[in-house]
Amino acid sequence: MAAPIEDYAILSDCHTAALVSREGSIDWLCLPRYDSPSTFGALLGTEDHGRWTLRPTDPHAQTSRRYDGDGFVLLTRWETAAGVAEVADVMPYGDRRPDVIRRIRGLEGTVEFTQELRVRFDYARSMPWMRQAGTDAAPALVATAGPDALVLRGAALRATDHAHTGTVTVSAGEVADLTLTWFPSHRLIPDPVDVDAAFETTAAWWRQWADGIEHDGPHHEAVVRSLLVLRALTHEDTGGIVAAATTSLPEDFGGSRNWDYRYVWLRDASLTLEALISHGFTEEAVQWRRWLVRAIAGSPADVQIMYGIAGERRLTERELDNFPGYDGAAPVRIGNGAVEQYQADVIGEVMVALEAARVAGVDEGEYSWPLQRALLGYVEENIGRADNGIWEIRGEPRMFTHSRVMIWAAFDRGVRAVREHGMPGELERWEALCDRMRAEIDTSGYDEARGHFVQSYGSTEVDAALLLLPQVGYCAPDDPRMLGTVAELERRLMHAGLLHRYRTASDVDGLPGTEHPFLACSFWLVEQYAGSGRLADAHELMDRVCGLANDVGLLSEEYDVTLRRHVGNTPQALSHLALVRAADALVARSER
Structure with a gap:
């Protein structure tokens, strides 16, 4: 074993x-x-x-x-x-x-x-x-x-x-x-x-790469190691950023929630890019944008949520029967069936990351802005389509509130590009789409009676992805709706001081078994606490989650609070980039 x-x-x-x-x-x-x-x-x-x-x-x-x-x-x-x-x-x-x-x-x-x-x-x-x-x-x-x-x-x-x-x-x-x-x-x-x-x-x-890291604040060593991990998961030649170095390490010991993470998710790579840019690494932004242009080249209708390291599109999911799986967790999978999914949030993450690159002074390439305009056209064409969401559910598609907010974010970044950076675009049209999405989300994505945002339209469930709403500027961290959402997340999804993604007992993901607290979600909660003024809670949770790193500073995807073990693929880019964001939020709050 x-x-x-x-x-x-x-x-x-x-x-x-x-x-x-x-x-x-x-x-x-x-x-x-x-x-x-x-x-x-x-x-x-x-x-x-x-x-x-x-x-x-x-x-x-x-x-x-x-x-x-x-x-x-x-x-x-x-x-x-x-x-x-x-x-x-x-x-x-x-x-x-x-x-x-x-x-x-x-x-x-x-x-x-x-x-x-x-x-x-x-x-x-x-x-x-x-x-x-x-x-x-x-x-x-x-x-x-x-x-x-x-x-x-x-x-x-x-x-x-x-x-x-x-x-x-x-x-x-x-x-x-x-x-x-x-x-x-x-x-x-x-x-x-x-x-x-x-x-x-x-x-x-x-050493030279690490010397370029711009960070001064608490958890400095964890931030540096996390940024190093993100660089270690970035392919030198292509610029593709893989989500993790492994496949099929289980989310549920002995279970079947085993996925191949050795590919480039547009979402995870975009979030990684933001973390790198915020710490002074603009060359990585240029390299990844080139990767993006090559990978998505062609019709926007053919865009995928993930690609191979060089932009390969065929990532057919297969099972390897000759492997018993980690600690008996079968099947072992290569490829990833989520490549066929529609995830409405992905283009929003890409647009947010490329906006961050513009703000950091990265010049638009010859094809970069035309690509972004085409992607916004694709988002508009699919604006009424249910999706599989950030967690890649294998149940029925839904109108996930987080996904709808990221559609808003995509058009919002288009508007900013025109207004603040002088890019050519359909300003009035994109502003109208922003207003349309906000009205829809405020009505259908928020439960007025219960006082919190909901996981999906028509649901009363909550989802840790709702913590991302303030991160993309949809609302303030201290917005009463967010405070109500946080209270509901704490009530339903906190376990032994760590946060789950969502309730697997609900019928949302269409999979057997369960999972453990998702480390990135706890870091998102740190950022939310800091933004809403709960500094003591933010520091306490940050110390707790950072303390789960192994002896060389690595984090996997999840953590089993009963067995006190790492769970899921490792090292996990999303966990490390969320750590960096949380640390930055604590620094920003202390400087106010």
Whole structure:
């Protein structure tokens, strides 16, 4: 069985990511992209689904770990009866090839490490051909299957029961380097990586990027780590921002709420972009906007709510029967059926993010504003259409209040573009549509008798997404309607001090099982508390949710308050960007 979700740290080269457990096992790695088939997939099954372990032979070794400064060089310290050693894990940035380096450094005494390699390409559906390709002085093991190949260098390994194992011993002052490099199987084995240069270059790049973060206030370290995570989930070449590094980590342990998050949601990417822009990263805004123009190119009627990392449209959802799932949570899915959904809020999020880019001084590109005008035309054409909402329900479409507000926000940003930035557009038409949407929402999205906004028209349920209404400027945080909504959210959706998205006991999502408090929602509530003057509550909740991050500052999607465990895909972009927004809200309130 895989380790607890919170036991994993992430390595990233801004093309793909590896998850490393506290016990030194790389249990998840897709090569060469975040959404490629897995090479190590033990996270969703057993060791036979692929992994690369490196830990002291001593079963009683004690471990602690941290990132080396502001980046993704993971340092794991091992203490044994015979000595102390440190493993530095990194995926080098900038060499445009997938490498993983594991450097063992002896600190005290002598420590023997055991290494085990189980390569399983194509989601563990391909058992590779393994061959020795090096020398006694420079051992190399090559794995090949179909289009994939990799070479492991640095220590001799021998075949044992469909795995390759060996030992490495270091004494104080000694260093041993293990490197793994993926390459297309039709090409020659690549040259060895320059390990010293890789560590130096990678650490320097992450340090320089982090130095550009504009933030001064409480929870500074959490904000910096969260922004680093958002950058680590951004594909260097395409600009696509994936929602998480994993697929099918369950929202309900043992259940079927298991989804593939290794794609670019327009919503999540737009919100990520806003977080980056607010902290000084305008180049990322330019790069993502280029991605957007390429991905959506064509008829606005064909716009999707998510795309592949390079803008791929076909993300057909499939189930992998050869995986038992994390902790028995099946099915394991690749692709995502939500790609076929209509989610009316998405264009609003895109328009809000691109407005933030304009305000930050990012010039409109040749196709950027024409694209936005076309998207507003698409929104108008579908203005009366029910949708699946921000939570991608798999039940019947509804008129979700949050979605309707985001339609208003889309036209509002169109109006601002014309009035405040001098862009050409249908000002009077968009203003009329704003007025129309506001009148509709105020009438149908608000329950006058109960004094709160509702999840969807005709419903009496509430939804944490209603906390986003003040964030996009629909109403003020201290609007009596919002205060009533917050009171109802606290009454119905708070559990052990954390906020659920909505009541799964209602018939809204069309899925069996339940889920746990959704971390982004609690951060949204922090922002709401701060905006409405409940500062003590805001700080208390912020401390509580930030305290759920694991030992290296990562957050998953949800949190099980009973078992005290992370739940869902990890690290989750939405959780981290919501943390950043909440921290910014606390700073803004303290400066008033």
